[in-house]
Amino acid sequence: MRTVHHILQLKRHSYPTLQALIRSGQLKGNPKLRLQHDRASGLLYEAKPELLEALSDSTLLYGDVALHTELYRLPSSEYAALVRQSPRFQQHPGLEELSVALRSPTLSVTEAARLLESAVAQEPQPDAQPRLVQPDSLFSAVWDRERLVLQRSGDDWFLVLFFQVQATQPDLFTHRLEVSLDLGSKPLVYASTSEERAHRTQPCETDLIWQVRSRLSPQARRLLDRIVFSWHQAQLQRVSDFLCRHAFYVYAEDLRYKDMKPTFVQRSRRNGVLDFHECWMHTRLQLAGIGLEKVNPRHTSLRCSYCPGHPFGHRDGDIFFCPTCRRRMNAHRNATRNIMRLGMVKAKRWRRAA
Structure with missing residues (x-):
């Protein structure tokens, strides 16, 4: 250990x-x-x-x-x-059942608020079993x-x-792919492999969550945030598992808090992306013996990853368009290709120096 x-x-x-x-x-x-x-x-x-x-x-x-x-x-x-x-x-009773209920497509805002307020009205009970967390395989x-x-x-x-x-299962670590990561909010993580395959997290929050949050007491709002965090954490753990099972080198953005918009920092802290990027991913890759290289994220989502010289293109939401080569592609995929390109150059430079 x-x-x-x-x-x-x-x-x-x-x-x-x-x-x-x-x-x-x-x-x-x-x-x-x-x-x-x-x-x-x-x-x-x-x-x-x-x-x-x-x-x-x-x-x-x-x-x-x-x-x-x-x-x-x-x-x-x-x-x-x-x-x-x-x-x-101590934990509030019925957390896992409440988490499932809040994801029901038929749940109304009024009923969701009632369920959350009822949950925090109950006294926390001794419970030394992990709740709202996906077991680590x-x-x-x-x-x-x-x-x-x-x-x-x-x-x-x-x-x-x-x-x-x-x-617990190192025999599952194949160490055969280079993987690059683009972090955001929708999706939380977009991953591209050296085999040109893409993996992404799935949406967790719904319009109901944002509508009900403004109606809650501070205690119920904190409980809702805790439950929503657990949804995001499960998605991010799947990314971590994929990296540990298949990667031999990972390339990611080198995020600096002072360079990020306050709204992105707040949102990324709430949904667990910063925890994943600054903590979870580091420890897991280190334990699995996987290399990690972080690169400057500046313009990685705005330059074409296919054209020589990587000229600037135009990004509109999830779509990137390059006026030079006329390619239209997923903006996150384009960013991960640029991150992998920069990461491979940086990693080779370090290896040469060593």
């Missing part, structure tokens, strides 16, 4: 508690500590050994101190391990409940949790 870590942002109402832990000496900064795949600058604090326990999707107990975050953003096997190793974990995890690191970057605090993870 290999040790992996996952970084989750803490809610702001946890910040006073953290300041108190620093003053009491329970948190001590360690300037020498480094975390792989960690872009955020700032100081890392090692907590004293305490037995951690998750109390709910939003609350983690460290000794007598409650820390608040979104634990369900962990990859499915790590989330399942965390829940199973937390005997006092390729990896298993054990949560290290005695290890905790907290990170401060500017005005924000992050929680770092550690897990022992291993591949």
Whole structure:
């Protein structure tokens, strides 16, 4: 088994508690500590050994101190391990049935709102079985409940949790394809292979979801967001499984938050795309022994991937048109072809340097 870590942002109402832990000496900064795949600058604090326990999707107990975050953003096997190793974990009853009901094509907005408000009106019950998560068929995890690191970057605090993870079916890894990924919202991920085959996530949200959300209480809205996240997570896990089973090298966009529109960041965080891109994909590819190269995404969806010199074309939604070669194609497919081209050049440059 290999040790992996996952970084989750803490809610702001946890910040006073953290300041108190620093003053009491329970948190001590360690300037020498480094975390792989960690872009955020700032100081890392090692907590004293305490037995951690998750109390709910939003609350983690460290000794007598409650820390608040979104634990369900962990990859499915790590989330399942965390829940199973937390005997006092509480959840609202009937979550899986509610998730199925909300996807019914005959459900009205009024009935959907009633179901969600009724669910949050019930007291959470002890339930240490993972709900709203698709079982991971390729990896298993054990949560290290005695290890905790907290990170401060500017005005924000992050929680770092550690897990022992291993591949359960490595014989399924064929390692034969190069795959490039284009991230978005519709679809969440569009993947193209070196064999010119395309794989994409399927739509999850419906018009009903957006209509009902504005009618809900804050508690019911959070529950709806949690359920919709689980739909997206299941789609993204299928992409992760496909990559682990078939890829030997993956090319993806190197996304920088400061370069992205705030609306895209918010939407991508809500639907799990940023979690997939910054966390889930990294750990899974590393565990499966698959190479990853990220490239500058600038103009990858606006240049023709077929023409020499790759001139600019015109994009209208999901359609890309090149006035030079007169090709009309799926804009996401065009982007993945450009990402693969750039990624292969960059990867060869690194290999030559090595």
